[in-house]
Each structure stands twice: as structure tokens, then as C-alpha cells.
Amino acid sequence: MQEELADLNKQAIAAAIGHMGKVAWPTLVLTFLVCSLFIPCLVLFAYGYMSVWLATLLIGILTYISYTSLHEAVHGNIGGNKPHLRWLNGLCGYAVAPIIGIAYASHKHEHFTHHRFTNVEDKDPDFRISGMGKGPVRAVLTVLWFFFAQNAFFAKNNWHSAKLKDRVLYVTELCVSLGWRGLIIAIVDRPGISVVVILGYFIGAWCVSYWFAYRPHFPYDNTKRYQNTSSLIMPSWMRPFEWFWLGQNIHSIHHLFPRVPFYRYHALHREIEPILRAHGTPILGIFSRKPIKVPQS
Structure with missing residues (x-):
């Protein structure tokens, strides 16, 4: 047998x-569409051409979709097997990281650890998401903690061994990811901007946590390669x-x-x-x- x-x-x-092994043109197109639609969506809302709830929904959708580009970049799938096109992975990864709010520099390390120890409670950094189904309050808190842990993984596990360049990139990513949200909320003089930026982000983050992490791995009780x-x-x-x-x-x-x-x-x-x-x-x-x-x- x-x-x-x-x-x-x-x-x-x-x-x-x-x-x-082929160049991932669909992922490149997806990344371009997400990045090119995200800012106009905020601008249209800021100038009153879009309602707060429509803008919030669209920001949530684009935030969710952006993670696919980050995820593909982490696995090196965008440039294919062509060494001279590996830079495409970094380009796409760093482009969408401020949207999904996960530092590309950190996620590269965290996600490979997840693959190496899938569903192993004390080793899989994504295992914390297993508590997402235990009520609405737990679902919200789990998502918040999940995204904090995604970004903190590099600082906790890789900071001391990382090169200066990687440290600078990591810190820069965190500053940009948090900074642009605070800047938009501060300068856009329209009621509901905080809802669009914060709730829109949370909708996308929740969808990523639930559909990417929680549902495919539930009930988190099997670690075998074909069954986890x-x-x-x-x-x-x-x-x-x-x-x-x-x-x-x-x-x-x-x-x-x-x-x-x-x-x-x-x-x-x-x-x-x-x-x-x-x-x-x-x-x-x-x-x-x-x-x-x-x-x-």
C-alpha cells in the first residue's frame, strides 16, 4: 500500500x-488592477462621488484580493523559474503589502514556517486562527491578533540574524502601512473616512483570515501532508x-x-x-x- x-x-x-514555472501574467494583471483601483476608490469617496458604504465594501474587496498577490510573491510564483525575473516577486509583494497590512519582509519568513509545521499547535504560527469559530468576539480578536502576529514574526524570530537592508525594509514597510492610513484619515475632510479606511481594511483582513487560513485548515487536527x-x-x-x-x-x-x-x-x-x-x-x-x-x- x-x-x-x-x-x-x-x-x-x-x-x-x-x-x-511560467511567468504569472494573471497575477501581474491582478496586482496592477488592485493597486490602480485602490487609490482612485479613496479619491472618489473623498470628493463625494462614492458613498461611505460602497467605498468601504470596495476597499474591503481590494484588501482581500491584494493578499493573493502577496501570497504568490512570497512563494516566488510571479517570476516563474526565470532568475532574471525574480524581481517581479518583490515588486508585487512590496506593492500590495501596504494594502493588506502585512509586511512582505515578515511574511516571507512567517508563511514558510506555516508550511513547514502546518497544524502543529506549538510551531505553526497560523495555528492561532483555529479559535476564530468560537463566537463573534473571539472572531474579531483572533483576526486582530493574527495580523499583529504576521507583522511581528520578523521582529521576534529574524531580527537579530537579518541583514541591515532587510531590517530597514521591514521597518519601512510597517511605517508606510500604518502611516498612509493615518495620513488619509487626517487630511480627508469627509465624514466616514475612518469607516472606509479602518472598517474596509478589517473586512478584507477578516476574509483573508477566514477563507485563506481558517476554513481550509479546520479542524486543525491533522498534520499529514495530503490531509492537513x-x-x-x-x-x-x-x-x-x-x-x-x-x-x-x-x-x-x-x-x-x-x-x-x-x-x-x-x-x-x-x-x-x-x-x-x-x-x-x-x-x-x-x-x-x-x-x-x-x-x-
Whole structure:
């Protein structure tokens, strides 16, 4: 049985390689759109062309989407396997970091630790998000603590060993991320600007915490490679929302093959689904969380 699973794993790796290594043009376009829409959204609100609630919603959506660019940059997926284009990862990562409020310099270290120790309570830095489902107050506090821990990871674990350049970048990122929000609130003379900037950010941060971290890893009780993250299958009528989720409902693919870009998750999942099932990957209904059976031919 173990030999059979090992052979299936080799087949999955071979399939995944076919989805890796190219320049991630969709991610570059996504990053450009997020960055080019974020500031105009704030400007339109400031000049009275957009209501406070519409602006808050749009800022929340753009904040959520921005994390995908940061996430892809951390994994080095944007420049592909081309050494001369690795700078694209840093460009995109640093561009969206002030929007999502997570320092790229810190997240590079924190996120790889999460992958190395997924669901290990005392080692996985994302494990704290497991308490998110224990009531609304806990959900809010957990998100706030989660984002604080994301940014503090570098200072806590990497500061003393980091080069001066990396320290400067980290501190600069934190200052820019906090500074632009305070500056906008101070200079925009329109009621509701604090709601747009702060609540809009929290909506996006909550969505990242819930859809990227909490739901795919729940119930946080398995550390095995093929079983520590779920594939959450949506009904066909939820396709528009699935597009907004940007593939993270198929988070099992990301943890198995982090160099596969997000827009290839579904294609690879379809290709290797029998292998996933053989390895015991949780393939669940998004609402019921019950196993999805193999469709009958």
C-alpha cells in the first residue's frame, strides 16, 4: 500500500510540474488592477462621488484580493523559474503589502514556517486562527491578533540574524502601512473616512483570515501532508463567489505544491483528484463539510 501511494505521489508531482514555472501574467494583471483601483476608490469617496458604504465594501474587496498577490510573491510564483525575473516577486509583494497590512519582509519568513509545521499547535504560527469559530468576539480578536502576529514574526524570530537592508525594509514597510492610513484619515475632510479606511481594511483582513487560513485548515487536527488542508467544493451556483475566492477553496493543492500559481489550482485538482482521494485528502462540501463522493460515470 505504501509503495502504491509513493508511486501516486510521484505521478502527482509530475502533473504539478506541468503547471509551474511560467511567468504569472494573471497575477501581474491582478496586482496592477488592485493597486490602480485602490487609490482612485479613496479619491472618489473623498470628493463625494462614492458613498461611505460602497467605498468601504470596495476597499474591503481590494484588501482581500491584494493578499493573493502577496501570497504568490512570497512563494516566488510571479517570476516563474526565470532568475532574471525574480524581481517581479518583490515588486508585487512590496506593492500590495501596504494594502493588506502585512509586511512582505515578515511574511516571507512567517508563511514558510506555516508550511513547514502546518497544524502543529506549538510551531505553526497560523495555528492561532483555529479559535476564530468560537463566537463573534473571539472572531474579531483572533483576526486582530493574527495580523499583529504576521507583522511581528520578523521582529521576534529574524531580527537579530537579518541583514541591515532587510531590517530597514521591514521597518519601512510597517511605517508606510500604518502611516498612509493615518495620513488619509487626517487630511480627508469627509465624514466616514475612518469607516472606509479602518472598517474596509478589517473586512478584507477578516476574509483573508477566514477563507485563506481558517476554513481550509479546520479542524486543525491533522498534520499529514495530503490531509492537513481541505478541498472545499462549491455548488455550481456559487461560481461567481468561487472566482472571488481566487482558488483558495482548493487550498489542498497549494499546500501540496506551493509553486503552482493560484489560477492553476482547479485544473491540477481535476487532474490528480483520484490521487488526492487515495491519499485521504479531505474533499468536502463547503457548507456541509461532508465528504464529496466520486461522481458516478
